[in-house]
Every structure is written in C-alpha cells, then in structure tokens.
Amino acid sequence: MAHDQYKTIKDLPRNKELPLFDPHRPGFACVIEAKKVPPVDAQADAWFREAQALDDPDMWEEDRDYKKIVQLTRQAADRRHWKAMLNLATLYLEKRDPPNGEMEALALVEQAMQLGIPAAYDRMGTYYMNSVGVSGDATKAFAFWQRAAEMGNPQAMAYLGDKMAATWDNPSEGFWANIPVARKMLECSLAQGYGPAAYDLYYLQAWPRAADGKIAGPRTPSSRALALMTLHTGVKLGCSNCALYLSVEFRKPDDLADMIVPHIDKARSERYVVLHNALNLNPLLLFPNLDKVLPLPPAPLPPWNGDKQTLIDAAKGVTPKPSEPQASAASQRQGRQHLNAAYDLLPSDDKTSATEAPFTGYWQATAPAEPAPLRTWLAQNPPGLYETGEAFDRPWYPQDMGRGAIPGIVWQHFLTVRHNHGAVEPLAATGLAREVAPVEAHLTCGANTPCPATGTWQPWLPLEHPLRHAINQPWRQAWVTAGQAFPTLHDNGHFPFDPAALTWHLLDSAEPELV
Structure with a gap:
C-alpha cells in the first residue's frame, strides 16, 4: 500500500507530464547525448569499467562475483557516474543485491532523470512499458522515449526510428510511416556509436522510400x-x-x-x-x-x-598499457585529503551551501562574500573526500582574520581526472580492447592530412572541447592505411566542429597477426 501511495506523488520524475508521442512529427533535430550528460569522475569510471570486466559473459553466471560487481558499481554511482547509476538499477532488478529491488531501481533512475540524463528517460519509458515499479502504460512509455530521443539518447532514437520506418500506419501494432524522421533518428543514433541503429537504417538506404513509406524506386x-x-x-x-x-x-x-x-x-x-x-x-x-x-x-x-x-x-580496439602513476603531493596526504596518485582534481560546476555532502566526492570550502586574503587562505586547504550525507568539516577563521566559524561557506565540488598529462589513452573495460605497448615514434596528424603510416589511429579533441566525450572514445578508432584520408567526423551534420581542433594519433602499427 505504501508503494502505491508513493506512485501517486505528482512531483516525482516518473509522473512528469510530457507531450504525447507524435509519430507524424514534421522534423527531428539531432542532439548528442555526450554533450548533455554531466562530466564523469575518473576514479568512478575506473570502478565502473572494473565492474564491467568482472561481469564476464565467458564465465558461468554462478561464477561471477556479483557482490564485488555491485560494490564497484555502487561506488561509481555514489559519485554520480550516470552509466553506473543505471547499471546499478539493473543489478537491483536482477536481485543481485537483496533486499534492493524494483523500488530502489526506480529511485535510482529518477535520480538520474533529475540530473538530466537522457538515458534515464529512456529507461523510465521501458519501466512503464514493462510495469517495473509503475503501472504499465504504453502511452507514457512512448512519451518518455520521445523525450529521451529529443534529449539525445541514441537507444531511444533507434527504437522510435524503427517504429516510424514502416510502409504504412498501424498504431495497434505499434508502427507508423514517417520516413524522413525515422531516417534522421537512426542516422543520429548511429553517429553516436549505437550499432543496432545500422540494421534499421540500411533498409531505408537500400530501398529508397517516399515520406509516407512507399517504395520510391529500385x-x-x-x-x-x-x-x-x-x-x-x-x-x-x-x-x-x-x-x-x-x-x-x-x-x-x-x-x-x-x-x-x-x-x-x-x-x-x-x-x-x-x-x-x-x-x-x-x-x-x-x-x-x-x-x-x-x-x-x-x-x-x-x-x-x-x-x-x-x-x-x-x-577489437586497442588501449595503451597503463603506466605506473608517479607520486604526487596529494597522494602523500593523509585522511580525507588523500588522493590516489593516478588522479588530479578539477573543479566541477557543482556547489552547495548545505552542511552535508549532497553526493560522494571531493569538496573544498569557499567563502565568496569574505575578503580576498581569507579566500586565498581557504584555497590553500586541499579538497577533502566526503561521503553522501556526511557533515562537512566547518572551517574557522584563522587567528589573524577573525573569530569563530566562517559564515556563508559554499562548498565547491571537484572531479577526479586522470593524472596522465593529457596523454591520448582511450579506455575500455578489460577484455573489450587489446592492450598495446606505446608506439616508438608517436605520430600525430591533422584531420585533413593523409595518413602517413598504416595502423590503428585514434581521433582526439582537446580536454576543454565540448565534444571531447563524444569523439575521444576507443570505438572511434580506425584502421587506416598509409596514404588514405582519415574518417571525416566534423562535417556530417552531427558534429559541427572546426577540423583544426581534431588530431589523429597512431596507437598501434602492428600488421594483422592472423596466421
């Protein structure tokens, strides 16, 4: 009964009022999910990838260490790693961490929705379609999927694109004919690396279609x-x-x-x-x-x-063998200010004036209303690691600047970032990519330069570029032969950026070893 009452609360994300799904919408604008999600904490991402590697399909299910998988995924989710949040919800539904189940999974997805995660809206649509923690409602499911697609989620785009790629309308069976929009959704989904979209897109390409779904020619x-x-x-x-x-x-x-x-x-x-x-x-x-x-x-x-x-x-793709991190000043500290030597800290957009940490991470006290000398003194105190709900250590005035606790404290959140001096090192879970030794001569080329050497090349945008999370991915690697042009990423309508910002880096020059 308590759960039923909980479902009726109007301000919960699951009860969000959304426009009804419109299968005959006149157009669709491609939005890139990677630009919409919050930046990922590097330490959390390492835990997430470790959990992925442990959930190895080559092992019998009963031999997988789900206790460790849940622990690592929860650690990453606690730092607002959005993929970990959704994976943890799935682990709850699979009964990998009793007594957590449907309602806890639903709460995690709603937390991700509140962070503006497009994939969380897609997941909520699936929950409505399959009656997971909510009453089954196909109308609401399609509304959430439509919102997810509009926000940039490639899975939702592929699903709806398939539904609108029919040769006629049949709402009772769940398909419609809106070929221009279907094609745009599928193209945008595939451009973001969602492979299954290719299977529906190829059909629209192979048999030219009119907007109403009719075959337009041979x-x-x-x-x-x-x-x-x-x-x-x-x-x-x-x-x-x-x-x-x-x-x-x-x-x-x-x-x-x-x-x-x-x-x-x-x-x-x-x-x-x-x-x-x-x-x-x-x-x-x-x-x-x-x-x-x-x-x-x-x-x-x-x-x-x-x-x-x-x-x-x-x-498979390749990833450079990790080098042993060198000790840093932060790695020599004790207590909550200690930081693993593999990471540095970078301020995020998150701030809070609360007295407790809103989520797990590194936080530093600031006093925006105080004089510059005090702000400088506070900045000299390194960020400390606080767990979700843990009370912040309230800072006090130094003797020569005032008395008592400093009022108006605002806590600045810091993300961990890899302490690798900006090296081009795309990461993947163990088993999903081959580890390779760094090439002896590090070759770098511009996007419009012919490839100088045959091998596996990685596209890379600077860390400050807004599209770096969409481009600096191991699945965007390409095997390019000497003299060929590099794949075009910047002028396909989905990633409009200056090609001068993009460089290609040789990661592996070994010939295929197939014999």
Missing part, C-alpha cells in the same frame, strides 16, 4: 553501396544482426539479382559469422579495427588461420 548502385557500408559500420559498433545479415549476403543471398554485396565471397561470410557469434555472447564488444581483418571489397582479405579468438581480438 535499388541503385549508390544505394546498395551506402547500405553495405552502413551494415559494415554497424558490425564495428557491435550490431550482431548486421554481422549475420552480411554473412548471409556474402554466402547465399535470397536474391542474387538484388543483393547489396558486390559478389559472393564465402571467406568473408565465415568471418562475419565469427563476429556475429561473439556479439551474441557479449553485446558490449565493439570492433573498431574491423577493416584490419575484414575490409569491404575490393580490398583483399588478409590471411587467417581460422582461429576465432585471434580474429575477434584483432578486430
């Missing part, structure tokens, strides 16, 4: 080529269905006269099957180095000895 060589590239990109980004479809197309297509691949190629088909099976086992896998081991025709296939794991590992 396939053309250019539409086939575009659809083929989209499916191949989907495989890079973890789309199992894309890999399966290409394996069939290269081996035994349904219609030889209407296939999207240029020719039958059973060797290519076999490799797509291996990647399809790997993605079915572990949907978190990504293959940014796919072109290294399975380039599209007319590029020749490199030799392969048939070992499946060798092929899978070679197609």
Whole structure:
C-alpha cells in the first residue's frame, strides 16, 4: 500500500507530464547525448569499467562475483557516474543485491532523470512499458522515449526510428510511416556509436522510400553501396544482426539479382559469422579495427588461420598499457585529503551551501562574500573526500582574520581526472580492447592530412572541447592505411566542429597477426 501511495506523488520524475508521442512529427533535430550528460569522475569510471570486466559473459553466471560487481558499481554511482547509476538499477532488478529491488531501481533512475540524463528517460519509458515499479502504460512509455530521443539518447532514437520506418500506419501494432524522421533518428543514433541503429537504417538506404513509406524506386548502385557500408559500420559498433545479415549476403543471398554485396565471397561470410557469434555472447564488444581483418571489397582479405579468438581480438580496439602513476603531493596526504596518485582534481560546476555532502566526492570550502586574503587562505586547504550525507568539516577563521566559524561557506565540488598529462589513452573495460605497448615514434596528424603510416589511429579533441566525450572514445578508432584520408567526423551534420581542433594519433602499427 505504501508503494502505491508513493506512485501517486505528482512531483516525482516518473509522473512528469510530457507531450504525447507524435509519430507524424514534421522534423527531428539531432542532439548528442555526450554533450548533455554531466562530466564523469575518473576514479568512478575506473570502478565502473572494473565492474564491467568482472561481469564476464565467458564465465558461468554462478561464477561471477556479483557482490564485488555491485560494490564497484555502487561506488561509481555514489559519485554520480550516470552509466553506473543505471547499471546499478539493473543489478537491483536482477536481485543481485537483496533486499534492493524494483523500488530502489526506480529511485535510482529518477535520480538520474533529475540530473538530466537522457538515458534515464529512456529507461523510465521501458519501466512503464514493462510495469517495473509503475503501472504499465504504453502511452507514457512512448512519451518518455520521445523525450529521451529529443534529449539525445541514441537507444531511444533507434527504437522510435524503427517504429516510424514502416510502409504504412498501424498504431495497434505499434508502427507508423514517417520516413524522413525515422531516417534522421537512426542516422543520429548511429553517429553516436549505437550499432543496432545500422540494421534499421540500411533498409531505408537500400530501398529508397517516399515520406509516407512507399517504395520510391529500385535499388541503385549508390544505394546498395551506402547500405553495405552502413551494415559494415554497424558490425564495428557491435550490431550482431548486421554481422549475420552480411554473412548471409556474402554466402547465399535470397536474391542474387538484388543483393547489396558486390559478389559472393564465402571467406568473408565465415568471418562475419565469427563476429556475429561473439556479439551474441557479449553485446558490449565493439570492433573498431574491423577493416584490419575484414575490409569491404575490393580490398583483399588478409590471411587467417581460422582461429576465432585471434580474429575477434584483432578486430577489437586497442588501449595503451597503463603506466605506473608517479607520486604526487596529494597522494602523500593523509585522511580525507588523500588522493590516489593516478588522479588530479578539477573543479566541477557543482556547489552547495548545505552542511552535508549532497553526493560522494571531493569538496573544498569557499567563502565568496569574505575578503580576498581569507579566500586565498581557504584555497590553500586541499579538497577533502566526503561521503553522501556526511557533515562537512566547518572551517574557522584563522587567528589573524577573525573569530569563530566562517559564515556563508559554499562548498565547491571537484572531479577526479586522470593524472596522465593529457596523454591520448582511450579506455575500455578489460577484455573489450587489446592492450598495446606505446608506439616508438608517436605520430600525430591533422584531420585533413593523409595518413602517413598504416595502423590503428585514434581521433582526439582537446580536454576543454565540448565534444571531447563524444569523439575521444576507443570505438572511434580506425584502421587506416598509409596514404588514405582519415574518417571525416566534423562535417556530417552531427558534429559541427572546426577540423583544426581534431588530431589523429597512431596507437598501434602492428600488421594483422592472423596466421
């Protein structure tokens, strides 16, 4: 009964009044989720990736250390790592941390909604559709999914894009025909690295459609080529269905006269099957180095000895082997001011005048209304680590500046950032990328410069760039051969930035080791 009463409270995020889903909306603006979410604490992200690695699908479920997985995920969630917050909600629903369950998962998702996390709105839509902690309501589900898509969530875009990519309207079955909007949603989703969007997008590309869903004409060589590239990109980004479809197309297509691949190629088909099976086992896998081991025709296939794991590992992204962090002044401190040597501190946008920490993290006392000498003195006191709800240590005037406790204290939050002097080191959970030794000669190129050396290249934006979280990702790596142009990221309509800000960095120059 208490839970039912709790559900009716109007100001809870789950009860947010949203516009009804409009399947015939006239347009859709692509928004990038990475620009909307708060910055991630580096220490929290390390815990999150460690939890991901422990939840290894290669292990039997009963052999996984879910106690440790929950602990690490909760530590990251306590520092407002938004992906950890949503993963912790899933762990609660899976009964990995009794007695936490539906209501605790719902509360976590609502906390993420209050932080403006687009993915949390997508999750709330799923909860309404599946009656998780709330009464089932498809109308509310679609309203939340629509809001999530408008806020930039790629999963919501892909789901709604698929629903609006039909050849006619059938609301009772949950699909409609709005091809221009469907295509924009799917393109925006794929541009953000959500591979499954490629499977629905390729169909719209392969068979040209009118706005109302009707077939607008026969396939053309250019539409086939575009659809083929989209499916191949989907495989890079973890789309199992894309890999399966290409394996069939290269081996035994349904219609030889209407296939999207240029020719039958059973060797290519076999490799797509291996990647399809790997993605079915572990949907978190990504293959940014796919072109290294399975380039599209007319590029020749490199030799392969048939070992499946060798092929899978070679197609994964790479991450530099971590170096041992050097001691810092902060790592020598004791108590709450101690900071792991792997990290530095960077002020965030979060401040509070409360007497308790609103969430776990490093906080420093400031006194905006006090004279400059006192503000300088406070700044010399390093930030300290406080747990959620822990009382702040109230600062007192030094003897020569006043008496008693300092009034008007505002606490400034600090994020941990990696203490690596700005090195280009894209990170992934153990097992999702190959660790490589740093290349001897660190090569860096501009976005519009031909590639000087064959290898795995990582695009990188400066740490102060607003799109860095969208671009500086291991899944954006590319296997580029010498003399080729680097992939274009800045002028596709989704990432409008000055290409002069982007650099490409060589991470691995080793040739494919498949034999």
